[in-house]
Amino acid sequence: MNAVITLSDLYEFKRCSLRYKLTKKDKLNTSLNAADGLREAVNSTINYFYYNLQDGKFITMGELKEKFSSIWYGEMDLYDIKLNGDREKRTRELEAFKMLQQMYRKEQRSESDIVAVNLDFRIPFGDFAIQDKIPLIRKTLQGYEIVNFKTGKQKYDEFWQRTDMGITLQAIAFDSMFKKIADSFCIENIRTSKTIYVERARKDYQRLYKSVKMMKTAMSQGWYYPNESFMCSSCPVKDLCMEWR
Numbered sequence: 704m705n706a707v708i709t710l711s712d713l714y715e716f717k718r719c720s721l722r723y724k725l726t727k728k729d730k731l732n733t734s735l736n737a738a739d740g741l742r743e744a745v746n747s748t749i750n751y752f753y754y755n756l757q758d759g760k761f762i763t764m765g766e767l768k769e770k771f772s773s774i775w776y777g778e779m780d781l782y783d784i785k786l787n788g789d790r791e792k793r794t795r796e797l798e799a800f801k802m803l804q805q806m807y808r809k810e811q812r813s814e815s816d817i818v819a820v821n822l823d824f825r826i827p828f829g830d831f832a833i834q835d836k837i838p839l840i841r842k843t844l845q846g847y848e849i850v851n852f853k854t855g856k857q858k859y860d861e862f863w864q865r866t867d868m869g870i871t872l873q874a875i876a877f878d879s880m881f882k883k884i885a886d887s888f889c890i891e892n893i894r895t896s897k898t899i900y901v902e903r904a905r906k907d908y909q910r911l912y913k914s915v916k917m918m919k920t921a922m923s924q925g926w927y928y929p930n931e932s933f934m935c936s937s938c939p940v941k942d943l944c945m946e947w948r
């Protein structure tokens with residue numbers, strides 16, 4: 704098996720392997736719901752901001768909003784986002800502006816240097832690999848800091864902080880690229896304006912390796928089955944799932 708998957712594939716597979724198969728593998732429905740769409744559009748806008756900053760240009764808030772709107776209204780045709788009409792579109796747009804404003808204000812006070820933005824990585828697991836991106840690496844007085852931006856309403860509680868697979872993957876990737884463990888991991892929740900610091904050490908990599916190994920085994924055996932839960936109500940492939948026998 705020579706598969707390359709992303710972090711979002713890994714999460715999707717764990718939530719429901721049948722949904723993963725239908726949406727990610729067979730690509731029968733690739734549209735994003737409003738929350739996922741908003742997260743992707745906001746993150747793309749943040750990348751744009753930091754690419755400019757890395758080039759020495761601190762763009763204005765107006766330019767940032769303009770960038771978001773061009774993604775949100777599909778001018779750039781990046782995402783297929785399912786929304787309930789223009790009203791929801793505008794409400795979500797205002798929600799995004801508020802979050803971008805939080806990020807912007809914080810950055811105005813920051814004294815760190817940008818090291819890398821949206822940095823690609825690929826981690827091999829035998830004949831299998833996971834690829835993803837480190838959203839931001841900056842150099843602070845404490846050293847190299849990996850930064851992630853959260854836009855969701857879910858509480859980033861201690862369990863999630865300690866088991867967040869994205870952070871663990873980024874730690875492994877940083878370790879292999881920079882030949883050292885990152886000095887800090889910062890989670891900027893731009894919805895609540897809270898900053899959380901988490902830790903990762905080599906001992907934390909074990910959990911992820913085990914998860915990936917099990918996913919790999921399940922895929923090679925073709926174990927794709929429905930995992931019914933409250934999330935089914937917003938599942939884009941529930942009609943197909945109902946026919947699963």
Ligand code: SF4
Binds near residue numbers: 721931932
């Ligand atoms: S409806 Fe539920 S069980 Fe079926 S594929 Fe979607 S998430 Fe999985």
